[in-house]
Amino acid sequence: MRPEQPVMDPAARAAVTREDHQRAFTTFATSLMTDFGRYLAYEDADPHSDGVVYRQAAVWLTKEEHAVMVEEIERAVLARVGHEQDDGRTRHIVSLVVVPDKPAMKPGPDTDTERNG
Numbered sequence: 001m002r003p004e005q006p007v008m009d010p011a012a013r014a015a016v017t018r019e020d021h022q023r024a025f026t027t028f029a030t031s032l033m034t035d036f037g038r039y040l041a042y043e044d045a046d047p048h049s050d051g052v053v054y055r056q057a058a059v060w061l062t063k064e065e066h067a068v069m070v071e072e073i074e075r076a077v078l079a080r081v082g083h084e085q086d087d088g089r090t091r092h093i094v095s096l097v098v099v100p101d102k103p104a105m106k107p108g109p110d111t112d113t114e115r116n117g
Contacts, residue, residue: 001032028095028097032095035093039052050090051092058101066098070096073096077094077096090091
């Protein structure tokens with residue numbers, strides 16, 4: 001993840017090995033923790049009024065729906081990447097993680113989290 005190239009092109013992404021993904025994700029996760037820790041270290045940090053957001057949701061999507069969703073999110077963020085610093089803008093770090101959840105078994109009628117192991 002480099003600021004000058006916020007989105008990896010599909011050909012480069014296809015060439016990344018599992019081990020490369022593990023290293024890159026570890027670096028990414030460490031970066032998230034570092035950014036958040038740096039923010040909280042400010043004496044005037046106020047997550048509520050500063051608009052801090054971290055959320056996680058599970059959605060059921062076809063491959064096509066998934067591709068559209070990721071494209072929509074990336075397009076929304078990239079449309080704002082070129083904004084310049086001025087008196088009315090605060091820099092925000094936007095991170096996206098999308099990971100397929102491959103349960104060992106389909107959810108049962110009584111629970112949506114039933115899994116083996």
